Amino acid sequence: MSRPSDHFDSPAPQAPAPNDDGIIVQPKLGFVGWLRWFWRQLTSMRTALFLLLLLALAAVPGSLVPQRAADPNGVTQYFTDNPSLAPILDKFQAFDVYTSVWFSAIYLLLFISLVGCVIPRAKHHFDALRAKPPRTPARLSRLAGFQKRTAEVNVGAVEAVDSARKLLRKSGYRVVVFSSADKNGHETASVSAERGYARETGNLVFHAALVGILITVGVGGGFGFSGQRVVVENGGVFVNTLAAYDSFNPGRFFTENSLDPYSIKLDQFTATYETKADGAFGQPIDYNAEVTTQERGQAPQQSDIKVNSPLEIGGTDVYLLGNGYAPQITVKDPNGKVVFTDSVPFLPQDANLTSVGVVKIPDGLAAQLGMIGFFYPTQATSTTGAFYSTYPDDDYPVLTLNVYDGDLGLNGGVPTSVYSLDTDKMTQLTGGTTGVQSIELKPGDSQALPGGLGTISFDSVKRYASLDIHHDPTQGWVLLFAASALAGLLISLFIPRRRVWVKASENADGTLSLEYAGLARGEDPRLASAVAEIAERHSKVLSDVPAADTNA
Amino acid sequence: MTLDEYSIFFLYAAIVVYAVAFIAFALDLARRSSQVSAGNSVGIDGTVTTAPHVLETVGTAAGAGAVGASAVGSGAASAGTTAVVERPESVVSTSTAGRASATDTGETGGSGGTSTLKGGRVAADGSVSKRSLSLRLGMAFTVIGLALEVTADVLRGIAAQRVPWANMYEFSMTGTVLIVGVFLVVNTRVDLRFLGTFITGLVLVLLGISTVNYYVVIAPLPPALQSAWLVIHVFVASLGTAFFALGFALSGIQLLQSRREVSGSALKFLKLRFLASLPDSTRLENLAYRVNIVGFVFWTFTLIAGAIWAERAWGRYWGWDTKEVWTFIIWVIYAGYIHARATRGWRGSRSAWLAIIGFAAVLFNFGIVNVFFHGLHSYSGL
Ligand code: HEM
Numbered sequence: 001m002s003r004p005s006d007h008f009d010s011p012a013p014q015a016p017a018p019n020d021d022g023i024i025v026q027p028k029l030g031f032v033g034w035l036r037w038f039w040r041q042l043t044s045m046r047t048a049l050f051l052l053l054l055l056a057l058a059a060v061p062g063s064l065v066p067q068r069a070a071d072p073n074g075v076t077q078y079f080t081d082n083p084s085l086a087p088i089l090d091k092f093q094a095f096d097v098y099t100s101v102w103f104s105a106i107y108l109l110l111f112i113s114l115v116g117c118v119i120p121r122a123k124h125h126f127d128a129l130r131a132k133p134p135r136t137p138a139r140l141s142r143l144a145g146f147q148k149r150t151a152e153v154n155v156g157a158v159e160a161v162d163s164a165r166k167l168l169r170k171s172g173y174r175v176v177v178f179s180s181a182d183k184n185g186h187e188t189a190s191v192s193a194e195r196g197y198a199r200e201t202g203n204l205v206f207h208a209a210l211v212g213i214l215i216t217v218g219v220g221g222g223f224g225f226s227g228q229r230v231v232v233e234n235g236g237v238f239v240n241t242l243a244a245y246d247s248f249n250p251g252r253f254f255t256e257n258s259l260d261p262y263s264i265k266l267d268q269f270t271a272t273y274e275t276k277a278d279g280a281f282g283q284p285i286d287y288n289a290e291v292t293t294q295e296r297g298q299a300p301q302q303s304d305i306k307v308n309s310p311l312e313i314g315g316t317d318v319y320l321l322g323n324g325y326a327p328q329i330t331v332k333d334p335n336g337k338v339v340f341t342d343s344v345p346f347l348p349q350d351a352n353l354t355s356v357g358v359v360k361i362p363d364g365l366a367a368q369l370g371m372i373g374f375f376y377p378t379q380a381t382s383t384t385g386a387f388y389s390t391y392p393d394d395d396y397p398v399l400t401l402n403v404y405d406g407d408l409g410l411n412g413g414v415p416t417s418v419y420s421l422d423t424d425k426m427t428q429l430t431g432g433t434t435g436v437q438s439i440e441l442k443p444g445d446s447q448a449l450p451g452g453l454g455t456i457s458f459d460s461v462k463r464y465a466s467l468d469i470h471h472d473p474t475q476g477w478v479l480l481f482a483a484s485a486l487a488g489l490l491i492s493l494f495i496p497r498r499r500v501w502v503k504a505s506e507n508a509d510g511t512l513s514l515e516y517a518g519l520a521r522g523e524d525p526r527l528a529s530a531v532a533e534i535a536e537r538h539s540k541v542l543s544d545v546p547a548a549d550t551n552a
Numbered sequence: 553m554t555l556d557e558y559s560i561f562f563l564y565a566a567i568v569v570y571a572v573a574f575i576a577f578a579l580d581l582a583r584r585s586s587q588v589s590a591g592n593s594v595g596i597d598g599t600v601t602t603a604p605h606v607l608e609t610v611g612t613a614a615g616a617g618a619v620g621a622s623a624v625g626s627g628a629a630s631a632g633t634t635a636v637v638e639r640p641e642s643v644v645s646t647s648t649a650g651r652a653s654a655t656d657t658g659e660t661g662g663s664g665g666t667s668t669l670k671g672g673r674v675a676a677d678g679s680v681s682k683r684s685l686s687l688r689l690g691m692a693f694t695v696i697g698l699a700l701e702v703t704a705d706v707l708r709g710i711a712a713q714r715v716p717w718a719n720m721y722e723f724s725m726t727g728t729v730l731i732v733g734v735f736l737v738v739n740t741r742v743d744l745r746f747l748g749t750f751i752t753g754l755v756l757v758l759l760g761i762s763t764v765n766y767y768v769v770i771a772p773l774p775p776a777l778q779s780a781w782l783v784i785h786v787f788v789a790s791l792g793t794a795f796f797a798l799g800f801a802l803s804g805i806q807l808l809q810s811r812r813e814v815s816g817s818a819l820k821f822l823k824l825r826f827l828a829s830l831p832d833s834t835r836l837e838n839l840a841y842r843v844n845i846v847g848f849v850f851w852t853f854t855l856i857a858g859a860i861w862a863e864r865a866w867g868r869y870w871g872w873d874t875k876e877v878w879t880f881i882i883w884v885i886y887a888g889y890i891h892a893r894a895t896r897g898w899r900g901s902r903s904a905w906l907a908i909i910g911f912a913a914v915l916f917n918f919g920i921v922n923v924f925f926h927g928l929h930s931y932s933g934l
Contacts, residue, residue, distance in 0.1 A: 006896045045895040049888055053906075056884040063877040063925065070871050098872045217870075226867065280771030287775050307775035308865050319867040468867045475869065482856045489852055493845045525842060 043116035051110040062097030136190040143517035145531030157504040161189035164502035190503035202491025209485035220474030222252035260314035269463035322466035328459040339364030352389040367405040402431035496524040555711035562704035573693035577748035579686040584826035594829035598684030724762030734794035781861035789854040795847030800911035802840035803904040809833040878917040
């Protein structure tokens with residue numbers, strides 16, 4: 001079957017013959033010889049097995065330490081928690097296991113081995129598909145499921161074998177008939193049949209599909225991108241352009257003009273929470289983002305985006321991956337002039353959506369102001385006096401803010417996160433140890449800022465949705481290859497490949513000896529019973545032949 | 553009582569019945585060991601055949617009425633041609649008893665007709681064969697236990713108004729239902745009842761851990777789990793696990809068996825004499841392979857279905873999340889196992905070890921990764 005020489009079904013290797021001195025001398029290998037030898041090693045079953053097991057082993061560390069691609073915050077945390085170990089692990093790419101040199105080397109070698117293994121087999125199989133089944137062995141009695149029957153029927157060996165041939169053909173066997181007569185004119189005929197070529201086809205399809213997956217993921221993935229954007233209810237419209245993303249991860253071959261400039265506006269975000277079950281009170285049941293979208297040159301459209309049900313638009317998929325609160329905050333200077341008004345997305349901290357956010361006011365007031373805010377959708381006070389939230393919906397929303405003045409650090413040109421405030425060069429004016437009460441607001445409230453800087457108001461509670469926008473042109477191909485792999489696997493594991501022979505010989509007494517036997521090619525637990533069944537059916541066919549005039 | 557409380561009640565009842573089944577299966581193994589020690593031949597189906605010349609001595613003792621203790625039941629026949637069987641109708645006529653059931657390969661399983669508890673079969677040569685009561689009791693209790701557990705599982709599903717496999721407690725319940733179910737179904741084709749001790753033991757351990765540690769009250773599904781893929785992906789994964797569990801047991805016994813075959817006796821200190829009554833290591837290996845490839849196909853499907861679901865829910869089909877990593881590792885180990893069986897020098901014990909490592913990874917994935925590792929799949933409900 002042109003399988004690797006160390007395949008279980010390949011003939012056992014011949015030990016090199018010792019020379020005159022009784023010493024085994026390996027033949028001298030030239031450069032090409034060495035290359036051949038190396039290639040044979042690489043494409044052997046042993047190497048494939050070794051690389052497979054190595055791949056399984058190499059995948060383990062990536063589950064033990066956080067990975068940059070899946071969990072960047074976890075990696076930062078790991079560095080903080082293990083300051084001496086983390087840099088060493090990082091040297092070995094332990095935080096990027098699945099793109100690391102060593103992991104890549106293993107799977108690339110494995111796939112080289114795979115290709116080297118599959119190509120000769122594919123060629124061999126192609127030839128085998130057109131070849132005839134082999135000659136009937138002289139002695140069937142040593143083969144699997146051997147049966148010998150003697151039949152007193154009115155047909156000759158050739159006809160008997162012909163009916164066996166028809167029967168086998170109908171069962172999907174490829175057949176060839178042989179016959180000969182001895183010197184007394186008694187004929188011996190046999191049919192040699194083989195089936196289950198699909199087993200090898202399935203195996204090849206399976207392995208080729210794996211290569212297909214690797215190539216589409218590796219190359220095709222480079223044309224895609226993923227990006228994130230937060231949209232607030234009735235807030236700004238997102239237009240699909242590079243500048244509009246909060247964060248963006250392009251593939252290697254991404255070009256900006258592949259973005260289709262459609263727009264998305266969040267009309268309403270609805271979250272439904274469990275209100276009954278005591279163990280699950282407040283657990284989310286449903287999230288729904290109602291959006292208005294518009295593609296170039298088309299009318300606006302209303303759609304819903306839900307978890308598990310992304311929106312398909314402009315060649316991208318838009319997923320609802322997160323949500324939270326964005327309090328609408330307005331700051332005025334002492335003259336009542338608005339210097340800041342916006343819905344500020346706050347990051348949820350717990351299941352009841354206690355959220356933290358930052359307000360930065362660089363201009364318009366006597367000093368640069370920074371505020372760290374806490375938002376409690378359903379506020380309650382603990383026995384220690386601390387606030388917390390008891391329910392994720394906004395049943396009793398409260399916003400508290402600690403105010404800082406000083407240098408916001410925005411002027412150096414270094415990008416800073418909108419979700420964090422660097423208080424190194426600032427002084428705290430409210431909350432904490434300042435002795436001044438934190439600002440505390442309910443929707444509609446407004447309050448003076450400390451030091452006569454102006455006023456702040458909490459206008460309303462808004463929801464925001466965090467959207468992930470993906471484009472992966474190869475997804476469909478990957479699915480197709482995966483499905484072919486599964487189909488190939490089923491065929492190659494469960495379709496038995498077997499040879500069956502039926503031999504009929506005319507005896508001197510006019511009876512017919514019928515022999516049946518089979519040979520498994522690979523795993524075939526049902527071979528013996530299959531041969532028995534064929535024998536049974538064949539006997540039946542033969543006995544159904546109408547009695548002819550034997551004396552004729 | 554609420555529906556969930558009924559569910560818990562049935563689950564505890566199932567645990568008790570499984571425990572009884574476990575004891576019965578264990579008694580069967582003990583009986584096999586003692587019968588093997590006594591020099592009798594024991595079939596895969598637990599049938600003890602007492603050779604005629606041994607019968608001369610055993611038979612007289614047994615004939616005195618000591619046959620009641622069927623767990624260690626010995627032949628009940630006196631020497632020679634006349635059988636002293638308490639229920640004569642179970643005596644098999646000499647013409648058909650030629651195929652002593654002890655030499656049956658087990659493919660036909662429990663097809664021994666209606667022999668009675670205390671009775672035996674007398675073969676043409678005067679040998680007496682006797683089926684194992686404890687084995688049949690073990691199977692009966694397993695079926696009852698399964699019926700109770702299915703009831704518990706269905707009640708939980710009705711109470712929660714969704715499929716009962718959305719958190720660790722529910723996975724454990726549905727998963728063990730499938731393990732026992734697959735065991736029973738496979739038994740209709742091949743006699744694997746000798747694995748009863750392992751299967752009921754495994755199920756008892758899993759259910760014990762999950763009822764004590766993983767129980768959670770019924771809660772609605774978080775939005776990420778509200779998907780048809782939950783139904784498919786998790787169910788097929790559990791089904792795959794059930795086949796892997798059987799394969800694991802077969803490979804484990806295969807290793808012991810091949811040691812016994814090589815050295816004459818396996819790990820003498822363990823006194824695993826019942827091994828003599830089980831299939832030989834090659835047959836065990838073939839059985840393990842057939843079960844494991846079914847598991848592998850289900851696992852491949854799980855991997856693909858999981859990727860499709862991940863694409864729907866999280867926007868990417870593969871992200872090397874911890875759970876994804878372990879599902880992949882398991883898949884690669886079993887691919888290695890299948891390869892090993894096709895690699896010269898690796899068939900036999902070496903490939904069996906890979907099946908065992910594979911199942912260890914399955915258990916690790918379920919018991920450790922779900923509970924202690926962080927990732928997007930943190931839905932254990934704990
Ligand atoms: C990505 C790496 C690989 C994976 C995941 C893999 C997986 C599998 C699986 C699942 C099977 C059993 C199903 C079937 O027959 O189609 C199989 C069979 C087989 N594979 Fe691979 N394989 C890989 C690489 C290779 C390589 C590199 C070789 C060549 C050295 C190879 C040679 C074979 C052969 C000859 C069989 C048939 C085994 C038999 O006769 O039962 N495979 N492989």
